[in-house]
Amino acid sequence: MSGPGEFELIREYFASRIQAGEPGSGAARSVELGIGDDCALLNPPAGKMLATSVDTLVADVHFPADADPYKIASRALRVNLSDLAAMNATPLWFTLALTLPENSAEWLEPFARGLADTARQHGITLVGGDTTKGPLSITIQVTGTCERPLRRDGAGAGDHIFVSGPLGAATAALPIVTGKEPVSNEQRQQADAAYYFPEPQFEIAHLIGDYASAALDISDGLLGDLGHICEASDLGAELTTEQVPVAALVETMLRKQGEEDMPTRALETALTGGDDYQLCFTVPEQHLQAVFDTGAAHGLPITAIGRMTAEKGIRLLRSGSPWQPEHTGYRHF
Incomplete structure (x- = not known):
């Protein structure tokens, strides 16, 4: 997808819908400029580390292509949020790169709703992304903050x-x-x-x-x-x-x-x-x-x-x- 179709899609299904947290919450305060410009402008909380992770989910590899789009969206965001949980991080922002076979309102409406519901539940906000035409795949990058990260390399014998x-x-x-x-x-x-x-x-x-x-x-x-x-x-x-x-x-x-x-x-x-x-x-x-x-x-x-x-x-x-x-x-x- 290119040209006005892409921007209209972003504006209609994502920019105006997927905003997590109440005004004044940590996620909301940290976004200086969200969707709609060349880059998002973000304010990392002082004194905390940023934790970030990205995963791609491909149709008929990581989920059935004909599944309910609401469920697909929920799964896509949740499995990425799990990486933040594993690091003992608090979610803040995510980006979405969505490849679609066609621009279908019947598919996009429940997908955007599933993404929004999951984002709201976990206090994370969408700050940017991309859409393009091709076989269905979903790439989400999540970012959060942590003070006491849980890494893989800290175990000791006898633990x-x-x-x-x-x-x-x-x-x-x-x-x-x-x-x-x-x-x-x-x-x-x-x-x-x-x-x-x-x-x-x-x-x-x-x-x-x-x-x-x-x-x-x-x-x-x-x-x-x-x-x-x-x-x-x-x-x-x-x-x-x-x-x-x-x-x-x-x-x-x-x-x-x-x-x-x-x-x-x-x-x-x-x-x-x-x-x-x-x-x-x-x-x-x-x-x-x-x-x-x-x-x-x-x-x-x-x-x-x-x-x-x-x-x-x-x-x-x-x-x-x-x-x-x-x-x-x-x-x-």
Whole structure:
């Protein structure tokens, strides 16, 4: 898209709609000049670091091309916000680069509404972007501020490994969201919540920010992403598989599909399935009780699943014996 069509699209669907936060809020005060000029002019808060991340979602790779545009928009922004949560950052601004096969009001209206609702919920404001014609893809860059960033390279040998919630639901949801598996309305709602509306874990990140030594969000599977913490921290890990929390939807779908070895398949899904966007974080021994107390006080579903080790590699113990799943996580290429 070029010429007036592009500018009219931006003005009608995005510039006037996707403004997060009340006037006078942190996000609103930080924008000197938003959409409509060659660049946005932004005022970074004094004394804080900026955290920024960008992701591209491609139709029929990261979401079904024929999915509800409202859901697509929600997923696109939420998975980017999850990166800010993993760094213990507070959202401020985002930009959107949108490639569309056609300029369709029927598609753009719910997409813009989904983006606006998600932005408003998380206090982040759209400050710029681009539109062009081509196969459907969505690139979003998010920026926030942080004072106590949670990095991948801070773990120490002996640190306890936690996850912020049950795992595997998004993988279990795939046959449902792609229309390959007929399910009940309740199961479809569970699948949509897991796949299209993952909750960025800002609350947990903020609450454990003073105690955690390293963290990331689980986008490519627990084993694959924990491997990033191991590599960055020059360590290994040992997990007790009985402690890994498995999402209820995993067992529901395996049972529906007649899986014979339910415990093994459910565990494999929880360990290797992507798109959960829960946090994986490490906690030194001296802060362990504080983290448990914080979790209990706030009703957080955090679970300790293992320890970081000086010996490289990730080792899994199942019923006290070494065990390895067939796959270790999602690979982009």
